[in-house]
Amino acid sequence: MTSAETPLQPCHGPVAEQDAPRRGRPRSEAAEQAIYAAVEKLMEDGTGLAQLSIERIAAEAGVGKATIYRRWPNKEALLVDVVARLEEPLPPMLGPTYRDDLISAVDYMRRRGLIKRSRWVVRSALGQMNAWPELKQTYQERVVQPRREMVRQIVRRGVTAGELRADLDVELLCELLIGPILLRTVLWDDAPLEDPDLPRQMVDAALQGIGAGPVATRAAAR
Structure with missing residues (x-):
């Protein structure tokens, strides 16, 4: 992990579990949550979709650009995930009719x-x-x-x-x-x-x- 990702390790809350032996998964989830939160914050502050860049998102999230690109191939895919995660998942089709x-x-x-x-x-x-x-x-x-x-x-x-x-x-x-x-x-x-x-x-x-x-x-x- 790069030094730019250090802010993702606060000393309190769920992310503190990164210090436990199971580091990979919690750390990955923490990075993703920080990236999602960064996009929402930038948009809430008035940043339009066209002005959102990987650089700005990475800086707001406190991660390196490589951290974003390891999860999403481009900005469009990331933004779709941001919007989709704010919606409910599709309901299960359980019938009976x-x-x-x-x-x-x-x-x-x-x-x-x-x-x-x-x-x-x-x-x-x-x-x-x-x-x-x-x-x-x-x-x-x-x-x-x-x-x-x-x-x-x-x-x-x-x-x-x-x-x-x-x-x-x-x-x-x-x-x-x-x-x-x-x-x-x-x-x-x-x-x-x-x-x-x-x-x-x-x-x-x-x-x-x-x-x-x-x-x-x-x-x-x-």
Whole structure:
């Protein structure tokens, strides 16, 4: 370890365990936590994503640049990890039905929306990504696509079970089922999200349909 990493060894708290025989893992975790905290601190102080550099992050974290590069190939990968770790991990798909998993997926997005509103760092980072194509692409590949694939798997389960229409494109089904929560968390970012029963209401409304009667019957009545 370089001398620049010395500040990562305080004399109190969890990092003090580095002095114990098991040094490798705690030391690595301490360095990573310091790097994550440094990025958050720089952003909270008003540093934009474009102005963040490995040099500034390393200086703020009290580590050498090599310590960062041993963990991340570039700044984009590090920043995606910083944003991703502030969000909850994807929920486990435990069923027992596809509807239960779908409600869990929508609730995950509801909670993510609340986190985005309450965490300035997340809101700022996501807002600036649109102006930084490289970072946006990395974020899409590592964070957004896994969420989309989670929903696709749930929908495919519903189709296989004969409970969702097999004549509709899977992507369209996903959009119909997930669209309402994305509307509230992405486009209408001041819409209510606090009600924990909201995911069930959204899912059941989509599954049951919002029309008062069969479409053919209503059309014939006109």
